[in-house]
Amino acid sequence: MLDAVAAAPVTPARAGEALLEVNNIEVIYNHVILVLKGVSLSVPKGSITALLGGNGAGKTTTLKAVSNLLKSERGEVTKGAITYRGENVTDLDPAALVKKGVIQVMEGRHCFEHLTVEENLLTGAYTRTDGAAAVRRDLEMVYEYFPRLKERRKSQAGYTSGGEQQMCAMGRALMSRPETILLDEPSMGLAPQLVEQIFQIVKKVNEGEGVTFLLAEQNTNVALRYAHYGYILESGRVVMDGEAAALRENPDVKEFYLGMAEEGRKSFRDVRSYRRRKRWLA
Ligand SMILES: Nc1ncnc2c1ncn2[C@@H]1O[C@H](COP(=O)(O)OP(=O)(O)O)[C@@H](O)[C@H]1O
Ligand SMILES: [Mg+2]
Numbered sequence: 001m002l003d004a005v006a007a008a009p010v011t012p013a014r015a016g017e018a019l020l021e022v023n024n025i026e027v028i029y030n031h032v033i034l035v036l037k038g039v040s041l042s043v044p045k046g047s048i049t050a051l052l053g054g055n056g057a058g059k060t061t062t063l064k065a066v067s068n069l070l071k072s073e074r075g076e077v078t079k080g081a082i083t084y085r086g087e088n089v090t091d092l093d094p095a096a097l098v099k100k101g102v103i104q105v106m107e108g109r110h111c112f113e114h115l116t117v118e119e120n121l122l123t124g125a126y127t128r129t130d131g132a133a134a135v136r137r138d139l140e141m142v143y144e145y146f147p148r149l150k151e152r153r154k155s156q157a158g159y160t161s162g163g164e165q166q167m168c169a170m171g172r173a174l175m176s177r178p179e180t181i182l183l184d185e186p187s188m189g190l191a192p193q194l195v196e197q198i199f200q201i202v203k204k205v206n207e208g209e210g211v212t213f214l215l216a217e218q219n220t221n222v223a224l225r226y227a228h229y230g231y232i233l234e235s236g237r238v239v240m241d242g243e244a245a246a247l248r249e250n251p252d253v254k255e256f257y258l259g260m261a262e263e264g265r266k267s268f269r270d271v272r273s274y275r276r277r278k279r280w281l282a
Contacts, residue, residue, distance in 0.1 A: 001205045002139050006058055011147035017042065017044065017045050017210055018042045018044055018045075019043055019045040019085060019123045019179070019180060020039075020042070020043040020044065020066065020082070020083070020084050020102070020180060020214065021040075021042050021043070021082070021084075021086065022039060022040055022041045022042075022062065022066065022080070022081045023037050023040055023080050023081050023082070023083070024038045024039070024064075024079065024080040024081075024083050025038070025040075025065055025077050025081070025082065025216065026038060026078050026079035026080060027061050027062075027065055027070065027075055027076065027078065027188070027236075028060075028075065028076055028078050028079070029071070029073065029074055029075045029076075029079055029148075030074050030075075031076075033073070034057050034236070035061050035236050036061055036062060036065065036094065036236045037235075037236040037237050038080070038237065039058070039062055039077070039080075039233070039237065039238055040080075040238065041062075041204075041231050041238065041241070042214060043180070043214050044212075044228075044229075045050040045093075046099060046202070046206070046210055046212055046213055047200035047206075047212055047213070047214040047228045047229060048202065048203070048215060048227045048228055048229075049212075049215065049227060049229050049230070049231070050215050050216075050217055050223040050227035050229070050230040050231070050244065051063070051216045051225065051230075051231050051233060052215060052216065052217055052218075052220050052224075052230055052231065052232045052233065052257065053218070053233035053234055054218060054234070055218060057233040057234055057235065057236070058182055058235070058236040059182065059184070059185075059211035059216035059218075059233055060107055060185075060215075060216060061236075062216070063104060063182045063184050063214065063216055064104075065077050065095045066082055066104075066182060066214070067093070067094055067097055067102065067103075067224055068092055068093055068094050068097060069094055069229050070088075070107050070239060070267060072266055075101070077090055078202070082255065084097070084100060084180075087098075089207070095127075095160045098125060098176060098178075099173050100128055100179075100180065101177075101178050101179030101180060102177065102178065103173045103176050103178040103180070103182070103183065103186055104173075104181075104182040104184065105169050105170055105181060105182065105183045105184060105186070106169070107216075108188065109162070109165045109166045109168070109169040110169060110187075110234060111158075111160075111165050111168045111169055111172070112157060112159040113123070113156070113157055113158030114156065114157075114158060115156070115157055115166050116153065116154055116155060116157065117149055117152045117153045117155055117157055117160065117164070118139070118153040118154065119150070119156070120157050120168050120171075120172055121168070121171050121172050121175050121264075122135070122140060122175070123175075124171070124173060124174070124175030124176050125176065126176075126177040127139070128176065128177065129178055130140060131275055134220075138174070138175055138221050141174070142171040142174050142175060142207075145171070145174070145199065145201055145204060145205055145208075146167045146170075146171050148163075148164060148167060149164070149168060149171055150279055152164055157280060160179055161257075162189055162190055162194075163190050163191075163194040163197070163198070164248065166186055166190065166198055167198070167201070168277075170183070170198075170201070171187070174205065174209075174214075175212075176214075178211060179211065179212060180211070180212040180213070180214065180215075181211055181212070181214075182213075182214050183202070183213055183214070183215045183216070184216045185216055185217060185218065186198050186199070186202070186215070186217070187199075187218070187219040187222060188215060188218075193251065195219065196222065196224055199222055199223075199225070201224045202215070202226060203226050208267075211260055220232075220253070220257040220258055221257075221258050221259065224243075224244045224247055224253075224258075226244075226270050227244045228243070229241070229242070229243055229244060230242065230243075230244050230247045232247075232253070232257070240252070240253070261263060
C-alpha cells in the first residue's frame with residue numbers, strides 16, 4: 001500500500017504547498033473598466049505555473065495585481081484577495097513584496113539602457129544586505145545560467161539584442177535571490193530558437209535554484225512544454241486549468257491555442273455557443 005503511494009508520480013505542481021494564491025479577484029481600471037472578473041489561481045511552491053491566453057485576456061493585469069503594480073496604471077483590486085505563504089498581501093507595496101521574495105519581470109524586458117549588462121544585474125541586488133561577496137557569488141551564478149550575459153557583461157544594455165535584454169531582465173531578477181518570479185511574456189518578439197533557449201533557462205533555474213515561476217504567455221505551445229500546470233484566461237476569466245500534459249492533449253486547447261485550428265483562432269466561449277447551437281439543431 002505504502003509502496004503504491006510512494007511509486008505514484010508526483011509532479012511539483014501537486015506536491016508543493018500553495019505559495020501564492022489568487023482568490024476570486026476583480027480588477028477595475030479607471031474606476032469603470034472591469035478587466036478581471038473573478039480570477040482564482042494557485043501557484044505551488046517549486047512549480048512553473050503558466051497563465052495562458054490571447055492578447056488582452058488579462059494576463060499582465062493578473063501579474064500586476066499580485067505584485068501590486070496596478071496603482072500606477074489607475075487599476076485597483078476591488079474584490080477578492082491575494083495571499084503569499086498564507087499571508088494577505090493584496091495591499092502590500094511592491095518593495096515589501098520583493099522583500100518577501102516575489103519579483104516581477106515586466107513584459108517588454110526593461111533594462112537600464114545606459115548601464116552595462118553587469119551594472120544592470122547588480123542593480124537587482126539592491127535590496128540585499130548580505131554583503132558584496134555574496135552578491136559576487138550570485139553574479140557568477142547568473143552567468144552560469146546565462147553564459148551569453150557573461151560574454152556581453154561590458155556592453156551597454158541598450159545595444160544588446162532582444163534576447164539578451166530578456167536574459168538581462170531575468171538575470172537582474174535572480175540577483176534579488178527571489179523565491180518566486182512573476183515572468184511576463186518572455187517570448188515576446190523573439191525568434192523561436194531564442195524562445196526555446198529562454199524557457200530552457202527558466203526550467204534550469206526552477207530545478208537548480210528551486211525558484212517558483214508564475215509565467216504569463218501567449219505562446220501556449222512552448223509554455224505548456226515547460227510548465228507543470230496551466231490556467232487559460234479569456235476576457236478576464238479562467239476558462240480552463242489543468243496539468244500541462246493534460247492541457248496539451250485537450251482537443252479544445254489543441255484546436256484553439258496550439259494552432260491546429262482550420263479557420264483561425266476562436267475562443268472557448270465561441271466553442272460553447274457553437275456546441276449549444278449544434279445540440280439545438282440536432
Ligand atoms: N491601464 C489600463 N487602463 C485601462 N485598461 C487597461 C489598462 N491596462 C490594460 N487594460 C485592458 O485590460 C485588458 C487586459 O489587458 P492585459 O492584462 O494587458 O492583457 P494581456 O496581458 O493578457 O494581453 C485589455 O482589454 C486592456 O485593454
Ligand atoms: Mg500582457
